[in-house]
Amino acid sequence: MKDYELIDKTLVIAPLKVAIETWPAELKKWDAFHDFTCSVITGPPAKRLAALDQPADLYIINRENVVWLAEFYKKRWPFKTVVIDELSSFKSSKSKRFKALRKVRPLMDRVIGLTGTPAPNTLMDLWPQIYLLDGGQRLGKTITAYRNRYFYPASSSGHVVYSWALKPGAEDEIYNAIADICVSMKAEDYLKLPQRLNQTVSVELKPKERRQYDELERSLVLELNGTEVMAANAAVLSNKLLQMANGAIYDDDHKVQLIHNAKLDALEQIIEEANGQPVLVFYNYQHDLDRIMQRLPLAHKLETGDVKKWNRGGIPILLAHPQSSGHGLNLQQGGHIIVWFSLTWSLEYYQQANARLDRQGQTKPVIIYHLVAKDTVDEKVIEVLKNKAAGQDELLNAVKARIKSVRGEISGKIK
Structure with a gap:
């Protein structure tokens, strides 16, 4: 852009917090970019239009506004170079954001994608991302052509395919x-980072709580009477079991039913042992967040603008959702302790969330605690994450195995 004038109007697409905080802050850190100007295209329509009118080297927009931007410009699309930060957020060919970029892709000269997890679930996720890079030159013009060339139906019923598997080679x-x-570059090959320590903290349910968990699990399992577990049912069952492992569950009226406080007790113990050092806690459900904040008054939910405060040491306990805060945020200056109160099947969210502290600029060993309720679905999730195979197929296999196990137990008792 500056030296060779090969790049002119450049658009950066990023997660909201990353667009607002990370990109503008990083430009100021690097000597080569001190004279670069940027305009952040977020907020209400009037503010976005004003940002587009502002002369700048880089125009930075959050991915939720990509559809609006493509509709606004249509064939007048002015950005010849587009950088997509967290390219894997465009992994779905059915998403509106992918379809919007696909329409204006012929008007771009150069697309650059950045991601730490290009295939978070399966290699099926690659096609939309590579299409945005090359317009379909390498993996085909359509997801159907790509799928038919490299995959075969692994699980199906009639014309409905539930999962796909790679063909040999x-x-x-x-x-x-x-x-x-x-x-492809690995941080450990190029950066000297402090040691990372993974700790599993096993929590045990009391007899009454164990009976509640077992009863709820059994009733949920028995609701799935079909011979084949479909993805939707598996996701629902897994979601309910994860909630129960955390200590509470939403009933049919979306009211919270408490089951146990074992994880809250373990979290409180870890924070006490941290002796005032800041702790980053990842949660999945609203009732997790509510219960943590009720137990720990110093806990603070991550919001826009909190990154600087955290990095200054101004937030002792930061509560974050891995899906909304797992990409791009630089939190490594504010702490080195992570607690997973709620576990996730998503390897992408898990890895990206941990990378908020375990990244360049971290000066202390990163300690990652996983709160695992003994003899619950938590143990399967942590096993899958360790094997780096988290995804829809593993979720399905885990649920099928549990259904078979529970039904076997009941059958044995009847005999």
């Missing part, structure tokens, strides 16, 4: 097809 073929436009 397809993985290498895909990697070879995209090798000329993809660069």
Whole structure:
């Protein structure tokens, strides 16, 4: 842009917090970019339009506004170079944001995608992302063509396919097809980071709480009477079991039913042992957040503008949802202790969330605690995450295994 004048009007697409805080802050950190100007396109329509009218080197927009931007410009799309920070957030070919960019892709000269998890679930996730890079040159013009070339139905019923598996040799073929436009780098190969310690904290339910969990699990399992567990049912069951493992569950009226406080007790103990050091806590459900804040008055939910305060040491306990805060935020200056109060099946969210502290600029060993309720679905999730195989297939397999186990137990008792 400055040296060779090959790039002119450049758009950066990023998660909201990253667009507002990280990109403008990073520009100021690097000597080569001190004279770069940027305009952040967020907020209500009037504010976005004013940001577009402002002369700048980089225009930065949150991904939720991509559809609006594409509709606003249509064939007048002015950005010849587009940088997509967290490219994997465009992994769904059915999403509105992907379809919007696909329409204006022919009007771009250069697209650069950045991601730490290009295939968070399966290699099926690659096609939309690579399409945005090359317009379909390497993996095909449609997701159907890509799927038919490299995958076969692994689980189906009639014309409905529940999951796809790679054909023999397809993985290498895909990697070879995209090798000329993809660069893969691991932080540990280029950066000297402090040691990372993973700790599993096992919590045990009391007899009464154990009976409640077992009864609820059994009733949920028995509701799935079909011979085949479909993804939707598996997700619902897994979601309910994870809630129960955390200590509470939403009933049919969306009211919170308390089951146990074992994880709250364990979290409180970890914070006490931290001796005033800041702690970053990841939660999944609103009732988790509510119960943590009720137990720990110093806890604060992550909101826009809190990054600087956290990095200054102004927030002792920061509560964050891995889906909304797992990408791009630089939190490494504010602490080195993470607690997973709620576990997640998503390997992408898990890895990206941990990278908020375990990243360049961290000066202390990062300690990651996982609160795992003994003899619950938590144990399966932590096993899957350790094996780095988290995803829809693993969720399905885990739920199927549990259903088979519970039904076997009941059958044995009847005999």
